[in-house]
Amino acid sequence: MNTILDIKDLRVEYRNRAIGQTTKLAVNGLNLSVQPGEVFGFLGPNGAGKTTTMNVLLGFVNATSGSASLFGVDVREPIARQRIGYLPELTYYYKFLTAEELLRFYAKVFGIPRAETEKRIDELIKLVELEPARKRPIKSYSKGMQQRVGLAQALINNPDLLILDEPTSGLDPIGRMKVREIIQRLKNDGKTVFFSSHELGEVETVCDRVAILHQGELKVEGRVDDLMQKYKANLEQIFLRIIGYQPVAVS
Amino acid sequence: MNTIFALAQVVIKELYRRKDFYVLFILTVLITLLMASASIFHDDKIVRYLKDICLLLIWISALVMAVGTAARQIPAERENRTIFPLLAKPVSRAQVIAGKFLGCWLASGMALVVFYLFLGLVCASREHEWHVFIYLQALWLQWVFLAVIIALVLFGSVIFAAPSSNATISIVVVISIWFLGSHLNTVALQQAEPMRSIIYTIYFLIPHLEWYDIRDLVVHNRPLVSGTICGLATLYGAAYTGVFLFATWLCFRRKPLN
Numbered sequence A: 001m002n003t004i005l006d007i008k009d010l011r012v013e014y015r016n017r018a019i020g021q022t023t024k025l026a027v028n029g030l031n032l033s034v035q036p037g038e039v040f041g042f043l044g045p046n047g048a049g050k051t052t053t054m055n056v057l058l059g060f061v062n063a064t065s066g067s068a069s070l071f072g073v074d075v076r077e078p079i080a081r082q083r084i085g086y087l088p089e090l091t092y093y094y095k096f097l098t099a100e101e102l103l104r105f106y107a108k109v110f111g112i113p114r115a116e117t118e119k120r121i122d123e124l125i126k127l128v129e130l131e132p133a134r135k136r137p138i139k140s141y142s143k144g145m146q147q148r149v150g151l152a153q154a155l156i157n158n159p160d161l162l163i164l165d166e167p168t169s170g171l172d173p174i175g176r177m178k179v180r181e182i183i184q185r186l187k188n189d190g191k192t193v194f195f196s197s198h199e200l201g202e203v204e205t206v207c208d209r210v211a212i213l214h215q216g217e218l219k220v221e222g223r224v225d226d227l228m229q230k231y232k233a234n235l236e237q238i239f240l241r242i243i244g245y246q247p248v249a250v251s
Numbered sequence B: 001m002n003t004i005f006a007l008a009q010v011v012i013k014e015l016y017r018r019k020d021f022y023v024l025f026i027l028t029v030l031i032t033l034l035m036a037s038a039s040i041f042h043d044d045k046i047v048r049y050l051k052d053i054c055l056l057l058i059w060i061s062a063l064v065m066a067v068g069t070a071a072r073q074i075p076a077e078r079e080n081r082t083i084f085p086l087l088a089k090p091v092s093r094a095q096v097i098a099g100k101f102l103g104c105w106l107a108s109g110m111a112l113v114v115f116y117l118f119l120g121l122v123c124a125s126r127e128h129e130w131h132v133f134i135y136l137q138a139l140w141l142q143w144v145f146l147a148v149i150i151a152l153v154l155f156g157s158v159i160f161a162a163p164s165s166n167a168t169i170s171i172v173v174v175i176s177i178w179f180l181g182s183h184l185n186t187v188a189l190q191q192a193e194p195m196r197s198i199i200y201t202i203y204f205l206i207p208h209l210e211w212y213d214i215r216d217l218v219v220h221n222r223p224l225v226s227g228t229i230c231g232l233a234t235l236y237g238a239a240y241t242g243v244f245l246f247a248t249w250l251c252f253r254r255k256p257l258n
């Protein structure tokens, strides 16, 4: 099988500009690969290095050493991003555009033909339930609505690989359910999903495989069922054990 | 190429949904009309006087608008994090720069057309004749001037992170080049070595923006600048634009974004 996403010995250091500051090691010796058709959960506490890893995959941040590739193409080539959809952690879009115009712009960037674009936009707007707001500028949207626009733009090119950074953050329970359904549907369509999340219950239900990152290092990686069997615990308990969480006694 | 045009379109859309252009245009119209209504001058002179004021306002408005818009583009993309979903598409950073440049330049071209139409109307109502070609030439040269400025400001915007400081620095640099650039060679002659060589080098390195300012010819209804000179000035401007855009790309190419 062709590996869709491949990370080898990845190391990322952030250099601080301020004088007297040391460098910050965000990712240390990470090896990871994702196979076609998998839903992969990328877990870890705040500051573990999840977003940093994704930023390398998308070419925003350069690896200090090591390499990463998508569909076998080095991530530094823009063409590696032709078949992926990406949802950033904090989503802000051109506020003066409407949802429709934004999607049309991204469709143009992908070179999607005009006739197809309109059909696709209608579908996506329906999918993320933004129909009443589609002709309103994005600056008038609530946080959850912006997150939905984000999801729609990530799907505009009908991608084979989705990279989602906390896709359910800021969504209400129905919105979360919806995202879960969308991920499930993408999986049924044979797409690959690589996403980070803090909602471990959710991860447990939708993911085939997970990796847990802590302080930039990969601690555990494997199939969800295998891990649960091995540790005889649910994902949340495994997670807490691995990052060394000690419950605080409350008197 | 499609990507570059799509990017340019977004820049233009933003501009016409903001109020800047309308405010500047209305100010220019108001001031010019105010001047026109005050007939304190001899009739023949007032047209020149009007043209002079109107052109000055056009130059100031266009400069402010071009610098303001170009200075904002890339920093705003980074500050609002819109650069992330954008670069996650198969878009190269070179295309981002080209698209931003094209958008700013086309937008300023459209603004210039509106301004010059107004100038033409005002003058035609007084002189009862159209000097279309000299207006077109003045417009074209000013547009080339703005291309150099926009490229310069884009370059500044990848060096100085804050758009406001970049805009201020750019305005100061542009105005000093514009007004002092042509005098540097005379200044150099009065200096001892090595200052003389240094100033001469600067004189030859900076883009000579004063060449694009043919307001005097418009005001006094002088004959057109020859086509050859106009073409050479265009090439000269294009070369500087290219150099600045290339420098922008060199700085932006490997910049970590977060």
Ligand SMILES: Nc1ncnc2c1ncn2[C@@H]1O[C@H](COP(=O)(O)OP(=O)(O)OP(=O)(O)O)[C@@H](O)[C@H]1O
Pocket (backbone or CB within 6 Å): A014, A015, A024, A025, A026, A044, A045, A046, A047, A048, A049, A050, A051, A052, A053, A089, B258
């Ligand atoms: N631009 C930066 N400069 C310096 N350090 C940074 C920078 N960005 C991130 N870091 C550091 O790198 C580490 C990893 O951050 P990252 O954003 O990848 O975490 P994360 O796993 O996505 O966390 P979260 O769950 O909070 O989103 C953190 O310690 C963070 O402080």
Ligand SMILES: [Mg+2]
Pocket (backbone or CB within 6 Å): A050, A051, A052, A089, A165
């Ligand atoms: Mg994160």
